[in-house]
Amino acid sequence: MEIRRDIFQAIADPTRRAIIALIATQAMTPNALAEHFHTSRQAVSKHIKILTECDLVKQEQQGREIYYSLDIQKMKEIDKWLDQFRKLWETQFNQLDEVLATLKKQKK
Amino acid sequence: MEIRRDIFQAIADPTRRAIIALIATQAMTPNALAEHFHTSRQAVSKHIKILTECDLVKQEQQGREIYYSLDIQKMKEIDKWLDQFRKLWETQFNQLDEVLATLKKQKK
DNA sequence: AATAAGTGCAATTATCTGGTTGCGCAAATT
DNA sequence: AATTTGCGCAACCAGATAATTGCACTTATT
Structure with a gap:
């Protein structure tokens, strides 16, 4: 179920832009990302979902952790x-x- | 009353991006712009207001018409x-x- | 086997957004 | 002077959005 998303709408949110900047140079887990903001891990997870829906992020699972990185x-x-x-x-x-x-x- | 606006939020809307592209090369009035979309003049006017709030557009009044152009x-x-x-x-x-x-x- | 840790998903809620409609005002036309 | 035209603003409304909370699932740790 691949919902088509708009990349311009994706970068409209400041938190999302910050996430993009963080995972541009190194892959990070949702928990690690959440520590950088004043929001919950679930909120970060939703942002990542939106970024995924417009193919902006790649993911790599390592055990129970999932590392997200930017598709530059x-x-x-x-x-x-x-x-x-x-x-x-x-x-x-x-x-x-x-x-x-x-x-x-x-x-x- | 200059509300600070985010340029990334401004370009998030597809209609607004179309407006930006249109007034990039030539100044246009709200009425002329509205003819390009399936919306009312007032709706276009609201978009222009948002673009103005983040200093993306310049305006020049000529009689009762207002010509808007992009601040490239x-x-x-x-x-x-x-x-x-x-x-x-x-x-x-x-x-x-x-x-x-x-x-x-x-x-x- | 029991617990803890990392994650995504669903439901809920307050706020934001984009659109319409109905004004009122100023400039042009008649 | 009366009417038309172009415009912005306010009120209103349906739908989207971002955040929280609670939950279930999987993987590690004890």
Whole structure:
């Protein structure tokens, strides 16, 4: 039962963003994650479920513990969406550069 | 009364992302925007309010019409947040490149 | 075998969210 | 002057969300 989730909705929650940042570099268990926040383990578990539903996390069971880690490649989707704007803000920057260059020229 | 808003929560809604994309290249009025979606002008107005509260849009009044446009520079904040992960996925890619290169070498 | 530890799931609840409808106000049109 | 147009705001409502609590299951420890 794979519910399709939106990655943008997934990163909307600040706790979830913090979890993402934590498991980006090393796999962690729900208990270990919960210690970083002022919430219960079950709350963390729900966040992880949401992250799983949009394929943002991988899991590896070791005995009774489950280690969750980030699927970093999935984060590219956000980067891909940003691409359409990246061109625009770079253009704006170049135009600003030109303006500054012109001002500099006039000063001389 | 400037309520502090989260840009990540702002882009969580698909309609809002569509609005952002539309006003990225040209300023538009709420009425013109509403025609692009299956919602009322008032609903669009609420979305714009949220986008305004996190400084994502600029407005320019012309008579009784208000033209809204995207503050593209603000979008960099998302890009900045992505930076911490960009390093990671690029490293992963390089490592994959190495593996592929090694495999290619062994074939020869 | 009994207990403790780690986990996910279900039920519940307060709050947030996105939408509609009905205003009131200012600017344009008649 | 009267009407139309474009707009934001407030009230309201159904559905989503994030958190807690209680439970059942599996795996380790005693």
